[in-house]
Amino acid sequence: MTTALSFENLTLGYDRLPAVQRLETEIPQGSLTAVVGPNGAGKSTLLKGVIGTLTPLEGKIGFGEFCRDDIAYLPQQSDIDRGFPLTVVDLVSMGLWRQIGPFGRVRRAQRARVADAIAAVGLTGFEKRSIGSLSGGQMQRVLFARLLLQDAQLVLLDEPFNAVDTRTMADLLEIIARWHREGRTVLAVLHDFDSVRTHFPRTLMLAREMVAHGATEDVLTSENQFRARQMCEACASTPHVCGKDAA
Amino acid sequence: MIWDAIIAPFAEFGFMRRALLGCVAISLGATPVGVFLMLRRMSLTGDAMAHAILPGAAIGYLVSGLSLGAMTIGGLVAGMAVALASGFVTRATALREDASLAAFYLISLALGVLIVSTRGSNVDLMHVLFGTVLALDNAALILLCSIASLSILGVAILFRPLVMECADPQFLRSVSGLSAVTHFTFLSLCVLNLVGGFHALGTLMAVGIMILPAAGARFFASSIAGLIGVAVLIAIGSSVTGLLLSYHFSLPSGPAIILVAGIAYVLALLFGPVGGLVTQAIPKSQVNP
Numbered sequence: 001m002t003t004a005l006s007f008e009n010l011t012l013g014y015d016r017l018p019a020v021q022r023l024e025t026e027i028p029q030g031s032l033t034a035v036v037g038p039n040g041a042g043k044s045t046l047l048k049g050v051i052g053t054l055t056p057l058e059g060k061i062g063f064g065e066f067c068r069d070d071i072a073y074l075p076q077q078s079d080i081d082r083g084f085p086l087t088v089v090d091l092v093s094m095g096l097w098r099q100i101g102p103f104g105r106v107r108r109a110q111r112a113r114v115a116d117a118i119a120a121v122g123l124t125g126f127e128k129r130s131i132g133s134l135s136g137g138q139m140q141r142v143l144f145a146r147l148l149l150q151d152a153q154l155v156l157l158d159e160p161f162n163a164v165d166t167r168t169m170a171d172l173l174e175i176i177a178r179w180h181r182e183g184r185t186v187l188a189v190l191h192d193f194d195s196v197r198t199h200f201p202r203t204l205m206l207a208r209e210m211v212a213h214g215a216t217e218d219v220l221t222s223e224n225q226f227r228a229r230q231m232c233e234a235c236a237s238t239p240h241v242c243g244k245d246a247a
Numbered sequence: 248m249i250w251d252a253i254i255a256p257f258a259e260f261g262f263m264r265r266a267l268l269g270c271v272a273i274s275l276g277a278t279p280v281g282v283f284l285m286l287r288r289m290s291l292t293g294d295a296m297a298h299a300i301l302p303g304a305a306i307g308y309l310v311s312g313l314s315l316g317a318m319t320i321g322g323l324v325a326g327m328a329v330a331l332a333s334g335f336v337t338r339a340t341a342l343r344e345d346a347s348l349a350a351f352y353l354i355s356l357a358l359g360v361l362i363v364s365t366r367g368s369n370v371d372l373m374h375v376l377f378g379t380v381l382a383l384d385n386a387a388l389i390l391l392c393s394i395a396s397l398s399i400l401g402v403a404i405l406f407r408p409l410v411m412e413c414a415d416p417q418f419l420r421s422v423s424g425l426s427a428v429t430h431f432t433f434l435s436l437c438v439l440n441l442v443g444g445f446h447a448l449g450t451l452m453a454v455g456i457m458i459l460p461a462a463g464a465r466f467f468a469s470s471i472a473g474l475i476g477v478a479v480l481i482a483i484g485s486s487v488t489g490l491l492l493s494y495h496f497s498l499p500s501g502p503a504i505i506l507v508a509g510i511a512y513v514l515a516l517l518f519g520p521v522g523g524l525v526t527q528a529i530p531k532s533q534v535n536p
Contacts, residue, residue: 013341015341048417051417051420051421052420052421053417053420053421053445071421072421073417073418073421075415075417075418075421077414079415080414080415080418081413081414081415084286084410084413084414085286085468085470085471085474086410086414086471087470090410091414091415094411094415094418097411097422097423102404102406102407102408102423102425103407130469131414146418150422153347213275231403
């Protein structure tokens with residue numbers, strides 16, 4: 001089994017305080033993995049480490065056959081300034097960055113790809129709408145259209161179903177399933193264990209340290225969930241000595 | 248009548264034409280930077296940077312008197328030092344950028360006023376604080392036009408990363424290493440325009456021509472290109488009107504220009520078609536009930 005991502009004794013954090021500690025595991029290529037854990041478990045931090053926004057305090061991240069150019073990242077909606085005067089087509093076109101770079105022109109064929117991506121998420125007709133006028137679900141569809149354009153082998157999703165209705169969630173899950181069928185590696189931070197059990201074959205449970213990683217039915221046990229909560233509560237009270245030792 | 252009121256002051260007096268050219272150059276260069284400052288919620292950062300350049304200009308004045316080159320270089324060095332120091336403190340400590348910038352600009356401002364007050368006259372202090380738009384010489388005009396050209400070129404080159412850095416910084420960081428470069432180049436353009444602007448409008452007023460037209464444009468346009476276009480028009484219109492008011496009523500030119508830009512902002516706030524207060528109060532007609 002080829003490895004898409006490997007975490008080798010990885011510690012990530014902010015202001016020298018670790019948010020993910022001593023993570024040691026591998027994500028298989030072509031896998032569909034949910035990253036779960038209590039609030040403050042380091043799930044989003046892990047994704048920021050993979051895209052390079054955070055530099056490891058210790059250890060390293062291995063990319064297997066990938067390089068950082070093969071990664072597409074869906075940030076949390078709260079990271080995006082919805083008041084910025086951008087239209088749907090402007091935001092989706094950002095997915096062409098790797099082809100056009102900071103200065104290149106969007107050519108006719110690329111405009112057609114943008115239109116196809118917008119159609120694939122069911123937003124044809126919304127091209128000229130400002131992103132500030134969209135609902136949470138429509139905005140998430142726009143961000144998925146941008147991911148489609150990026151056409152990356154490794155897809156990182158940070159809470160992709162926050163504030164979306166069930167119809168939108170079903171549509172977005174279908175896109176994720178298609179990526180999985182195409183052999184892309186998908187890593188998604190999620191809170192809803194029911195959808196993880198139904199749609200994600202593998203799960204990585206974090207509580208700053210790794211609690212468990214493997215087949216979803218083996219990871220999402222009540223013992224693991226209890227242990228994860230205990231570890232995170234210990235971290236909240238003594239952040240400098242948190243982890244398995246404190247639990 | 249119209250000739251006497253509007254055209255004659257510029258047609259008859261070289262100093263008015265020079266002032267107009269200087270103001271148009273500042274409007275073209277500084278206003279697009281102001282639009283991005285506003286969109287990045289950094290309008291007060293512009294104000295802080297405007298204050299930060301004062302000690303550099305004051306030291307330049309002490310060394311060489313009212314020398315364009317010395318005061319420009321001094322202002323640039325002081326502005327960039329404050330931008331870099333506050334950026335470093337933000338990244339190295341838990342202090343947020345607004346707090347570290349405020350700390351450095353207040354130190355810088357106090358230092359500047361102290362230097363000018365102890366070693367110069369009140370006239371010198373007024374020159375640095377409020378500018379001398381009616382006394383721009385050839386060298387000053389060349390400097391203002393060069394800064395405007397550089398600024399327009401810089402914004403054009405940076406446009407896409409700047410938009411991404413404003414709207415979705417995490418995404419820019421995930422696809423490109425240009426995030427930090429974009430941020431510091433943008434701050435450099437901001438300092439450069441403020442240094443250019445202070446020769447004409449003074450350190451305290453220069454930021455006005457950057458921010459007020461941008462804030463007013465928000466009520467007329469909803470695209471970035473539209474915002475920049477409207478803001479530049481407001482800035483140029485304010486410059487022409489302010490200079491004429493200054494000429495006819497013997498008012499200080501810098502404050503007159505900024506005050507007109509302020510009136511334009513208030514009018515836009517009230518009557519602007521995109522979210523102006525009056526526009527919002529008028530009920531929309533029902534279509535196809």
